[in-house]
Amino acid sequence: DTAKPQIITGKAKLAGVLGWPVAHSRSPVLHNYWLRRYGVDGAYVPLPVEPDAFVAAVLGLQAAGFRGANVTIPHKEAAFKIADVLDHSAQRAGAVNTLVFEDDGKIHGYSTDGAGFVASMEAAGLNPPKQAQALLLGAGGAARSVAAALQDCGLRVAVTNRTQGRAEELAKALPGLDVVPWNAWEQRLGTFSLLVNTTSLGMEGGPDAAFRPSLAHAGKELVVADIVYVPRITPLLAEAQSAGLHTLGGLGMLLHQARLGFQKWYGVNPEVDAATEAFVQESF
Ligand code: ATR
Numbered sequence: 001d002t003a004k005p006q007i008i009t010g011k012a013k014l015a016g017v018l019g020w021p022v023a024h025s026r027s028p029v030l031h032n033y034w035l036r037r038y039g040v041d042g043a044y045v046p047l048p049v050e051p052d053a054f055v056a057a058v059l060g061l062q063a064a065g066f067r068g069a070n071v072t073i074p075h076k077e078a079a080f081k082i083a084d085v086l087d088h089s090a091q092r093a094g095a096v097n098t099l100v101f102e103d104d105g106k107i108h109g110y111s112t113d114g115a116g117f118v119a120s121m122e123a124a125g126l127n128p129p130k131q132a133q134a135l136l137l138g139a140g141g142a143a144r145s146v147a148a149a150l151q152d153c154g155l156r157v158a159v160t161n162r163t164q165g166r167a168e169e170l171a172k173a174l175p176g177l178d179v180v181p182w183n184a185w186e187q188r189l190g191t192f193s194l195l196v197n198t199t200s201l202g203m204e205g206g207p208d209a210a211f212r213p214s215l216a217h218a219g220k221e222l223v224v225a226d227i228v229y230v231p232r233i234t235p236l237l238a239e240a241q242s243a244g245l246h247t248l249g250g251l252g253m254l255l256h257q258a259r260l261g262f263q264k265w266y267g268v269n270p271e272v273d274a275a276t277e278a279f280v281q282e283s284f
C-alpha cells in the first residue's frame with residue numbers, strides 16, 4: 001500500500017544512484033516505490049557526485065554501510081574500473097551501472113542495461129526469433145550494452161553511427177558485430193527484424209527531438225524499439241506505428257534494468273507490472 005508512510009529504522013538497507021547531474025534520474029522514484037510496495041525497511045537516494053569525487057564517494061558509501069549503488073552518466077566507465085569483481089554482463093558492456101558491496105568487502109559490478117532491454121522486449125511479447133538480425137542506431141555506451149545482450153541471446157547484430165569510426169571501435173569490442181554506413185541504413189532496413197535507437201535522437205531536449213527516419217524499406221515484421229522514454233512515443237515510434245509495425249518504448253528497459261540491484265541490495269525480486277510503469281510514468 002503506497003499510501004502508508006515509509007519507515008526507515010536504524011537497520012535500514014541503503015542504496016542510491018551516483019550521477020552528475022542526477023536530478024533527472026527516475027531511479028529514486030522507482031526504487032522507493034518498490035521499497036514501500038514490498039514493505040522493505042530501506043531507502044534509495046540521489047547522489048550528485050562530480051567525476052573527480054567518484055572514487056571517494058563510492059568508498060565513502062561502502063564505509064558508511066550502504067549495500068551498493070546504481071551508477072549513471074558520466075560514471076559508468078569509472079564504476080567498471082573500481083569494481084573488484086566484474087560480472088560477464090559488465091565485461092561485455094565495458095561499463096557498470098550497478099555496484100554491490102558484498103560482506104567480504106569486495107565491490108561487485110554489473111551492467112544491467114542490455115539485459116533490461118531484452119527483458120522489456122520479452123515482457124512486451126516481442127521476442128525476436130534467434131538468428132534474427134538487429135540493427136542498432138548509435139555506438140555509445142548504451143549501444144554496446146544492448147548489442148552485447150542481443151548477441152548473447154543469439155541474434156546477429158549490426159550498428160550504424162554518424163561517426164563510423166566509433167561503430168568500428170565497437171565492432172572490435174564485440175566480435176561478430178556488423179557495421180552499416182550511416183547514410184545507407186534506411187535503404188537496408190529490409191534485412192532486419194529489429195531496429196533499436198540507442199542514441200539521444202528523438203529525446204525531448206536532445207540533439208534532434210524531431211528525428212523521424214524513413215521506414216519505407218522496412219519489412220512488415222520489423223519491430224521498432226527506442227531506448228528514449230521522454231517522450232513516451234518518440235517520432236521514430238510514431239513513424240513505426242503509422243506503418244503498422246510493432247513498437248517498444250524505452251520505459252520498460254529503465255524499469256527492468258533496475259531489478260537486479262533491488263534484488264541484491266534489498267533481498268526482494270521486484271515485479272515490473274502496469275502499476276510500476278504507471279507510477280514511474282506519472283513522475284515525469
Ligand atoms: P550513451 O553512452 O548514452 O550511448 P554517447 O556515448 O554520448 O551516449 O553516445 C551518443 C550516441 O548518439 C552516439 O552514437 C552519437 O553519435 P556520434 O558517435 O556520431 O557522436 C549519437 N548522436 C548524438 N547526437 C547525434 C546527432 N545529432 N546525429 C546523429 N547521431 C547522434
